[in-house]
Amino acid sequence: MDEPKVTGTKPKMSSTRMILLILAFLSTLAVIALIAVAVTQNQPLPENIKYGIVLDAGSSHTNLYVYEWPAEKENDTGVVKQVEVCKVEGPGISGYSHAPEKAGPSLEQCLQQAKEVIPSAQHKETPVYLGATAGMRLLRLQNESAADKVLSSVGNTLRSAPFNFQGARIITGQEEGAYGWITINYLLGNFKQLINLLRAETSGWKKLLHSLKSLSETSGALDLGGASTQITFVSKELTSESPENQLYFRLYGKDYQVYTHSFLCYGKDQALQQKLARDLQTVENSLLPDPCFHKGYERTINISDFFKNPCTSEKKTQLPFSQLYIKGEGDYQKCRENIQNLFDKSNCPYSSCSFNGIYLPPLQGDFGAFSAFYFVMNFLNLTSEPNPLALNKVTSTIERFCARPWQEVKTAYHHIKEKYLSEYCFSGIYILSLLENGYEFTENNWQMIHFLGKIESSDAGWTLGYMLNLTNMIPAEEPAGPPLSHGSYVGLMVLCSLVLVSVLLFAWLLLHKPKCLQKGIV
Numbered sequence: 001m002d003e004p005k006v007t008g009t010k011p012k013m014s015s016t017r018m019i020l021l022i023l024a025f026l027s028t029l030a031v032i033a034l035i036a037v038a039v040t041q042n043q044p045l046p047e048n049i050k051y052g053i054v055l056d057a058g059s060s061h062t063n064l065y066v067y068e069w070p071a072e073k074e075n076d077t078g079v080v081k082q083v084e085v086c087k088v089e090g091p092g093i094s095g096y097s098h099a100p101e102k103a104g105p106s107l108e109q110c111l112q113q114a115k116e117v118i119p120s121a122q123h124k125e126t127p128v129y130l131g132a133t134a135g136m137r138l139l140r141l142q143n144e145s146a147a148d149k150v151l152s153s154v155g156n157t158l159r160s161a162p163f164n165f166q167g168a169r170i171i172t173g174q175e176e177g178a179y180g181w182i183t184i185n186y187l188l189g190n191f192k193q194l195i196n197l198l199r200a201e202t203s204g205w206k207k208l209l210h211s212l213k214s215l216s217e218t219s220g221a222l223d224l225g226g227a228s229t230q231i232t233f234v235s236k237e238l239t240s241e242s243p244e245n246q247l248y249f250r251l252y253g254k255d256y257q258v259y260t261h262s263f264l265c266y267g268k269d270q271a272l273q274q275k276l277a278r279d280l281q282t283v284e285n286s287l288l289p290d291p292c293f294h295k296g297y298e299r300t301i302n303i304s305d306f307f308k309n310p311c312t313s314e315k316k317t318q319l320p321f322s323q324l325y326i327k328g329e330g331d332y333q334k335c336r337e338n339i340q341n342l343f344d345k346s347n348c349p350y351s352s353c354s355f356n357g358i359y360l361p362p363l364q365g366d367f368g369a370f371s372a373f374y375f376v377m378n379f380l381n382l383t384s385e386p387n388p389l390a391l392n393k394v395t396s397t398i399e400r401f402c403a404r405p406w407q408e409v410k411t412a413y414h415h416i417k418e419k420y421l422s423e424y425c426f427s428g429i430y431i432l433s434l435l436e437n438g439y440e441f442t443e444n445n446w447q448m449i450h451f452l453g454k455i456e457s458s459d460a461g462w463t464l465g466y467m468l469n470l471t472n473m474i475p476a477e478e479p480a481g482p483p484l485s486h487g488s489y490v491g492l493m494v495l496c497s498l499v500l501v502s503v504l505l506f507a508w509l510l511l512h513k514p515k516c517l518q519k520g521i522v
């Protein structure tokens with residue numbers, strides 16, 4: 001009698017078990033699908049690269065830079081990098097004042113190079129900017145219409161290139177200083193906030209600690225061009241005495257109070273012109289013994305156009321000769337005394353000054369010194385990092401170099417352009433004088449100066465900061481991003497799924513108490 005009951009319940013039990021088994025199987029499948037979707041959906045997309053071009057039309061020459069960055073990370077810090085630099089043949093654009101129509105065509109070869117680096121599908125959307133610096137500032141002072149013609153010629157050439165032309169203009173000395181400061185701090189990762197560091201998958205503890213140190217610190221910027229020089233740094237003691245030297249930035253959620261000044265005529269070429277103009281005041285005949293050039297070195301200078309330059313015009317004198325013959329003496333001490341006269345320390349209308357009555361708050365923090373600061377110190381082997389050399393070592397090296405006869409120097413460095421080689425002695429002494437007499441660096445804070453040409457693959461200079469600003473790539477506030485990195489996100493998904501499977505399994509075991517387990521428990 002009992003038998004039918006037994007045979008009646010048995011199939012019912014196994015079908016429930018079957019359903020549960022199917023459910024468990026399906027939920028496992030669902031979890032696997034969930035993980036698969038999470039992994040593939042959040043896979044970093046193949047990188048969409050964007051490009052930008054900036055032409056640095058300096059006084060001595062023009063450089064074209066191509067930058068690239070991943071489109072998705074536009075607002076992150078430190079993602080833009082230089083992928084190409086092209087040196088334009090010939091002089092800087094201000095050197096075309098007598099034939100302005102030739103200024104534009106001089107850029108064509110480098111534009112061609114940019115066309116080859118940037119995929120043609122992206123040419124139209126790639127912005128191109130030209131910023132002219134001190135050479136054009138001087139030309140504008142000397143001959144405004146010539147400066148306009150030069151700018152219009154370069155504008156026409158850039159407009160006819162296949163890129164997105166965004167303008168060709170003379171930037172101010174303030175901009176030049178500020179963008180140089182932005183460039184080096186962006187490249188050094190000094191604008192990085194803690195959240196960015198935690199988000200970055202690649203940053204190890206070492207990197208994290210290094211960046212934590214610099215979280216509250218920025219590096220000052222020292223730029224030495226051919227015609228002007230800039231000093232820019234964050235100063236806590238910045239007063240409102242001289243508003244034209246004050247800048248305020250809010251970058252990535254932090255406020256910066258920055259001091260900047262650009263000294264026109266204090267780039268290394270114009271400083272030499274100024275020095276010669278002073279020498280011409282006292283010269284007795286057309287022969288000038290010059291302690292800033294090597295013994296045995298000779299150079300002839302044409303006097304006719306010499307005083308047309310705004311950097312020398314104040315010193316204009318009538319001379320009974322049209323050519324000046326310079327004869328090198330190679331005397332560090334005499335040259336230093338001669339150059340020191342370029343820095344007028346006699347009058348300061350502010351609480352503290354650098355020179356020529358220009359406000360300078362107390363120097364603060366590290367400084368990155370680039371352009372000719374780097375070219376010259378690098379040639380003299382004085383850029384030693386990470387342990388910068390002491391000031392007395394730097395001075396004695398320059399002194400010894402200047403004392404070497406010109407023939408010996410020429411033979412030792414026959415591969416270096418004679419124009420550069422002949423001026424390293426003057427430039428080395430000028431750099432020391434500018435930093436020590438001008439800005440009052442001493443042996444105590446000299447080692448805060450780091451001479452740098454590049455930071456990773458990018459040249460130190462104002463161009464990157466200029467582009468970052470004009471393309472709105474440096475936000476005022478910290479951009480909101482995903483709270484977790486891709487790796488952490490996938491890990492979390494896997495963990496959640498495993499917990500889910502375990503819970504389901506546990507629930508099933510509780511509901512059904514398989515005999516084997518019951519026995520075990522009993």
Ligand SMILES: O=P(O)(O)OP(=O)(O)OP(=O)(O)OC[C@H]1O[C@@H](n2cnc3c(O)ncnc32)[C@H](O)[C@@H]1O
Pocket residue numbers: 057058059060061092133134135224225226227228229267268269371372375376420
């Ligand atoms: O900023 P401005 O004043 O407009 O000038 P620039 O932009 O043309 O100035 P650079 O920094 O390019 O160069 C500064 C000076 O260094 C010189 N220079 C460039 N490369 C050099 C090298 O390898 N060795 C020595 N001097 C160099 C150049 O001729 C200038 O006199």
Ligand SMILES: [Ca+2]
Pocket residue numbers: 058059133224225226371
């Ligand atoms: Ca420059």
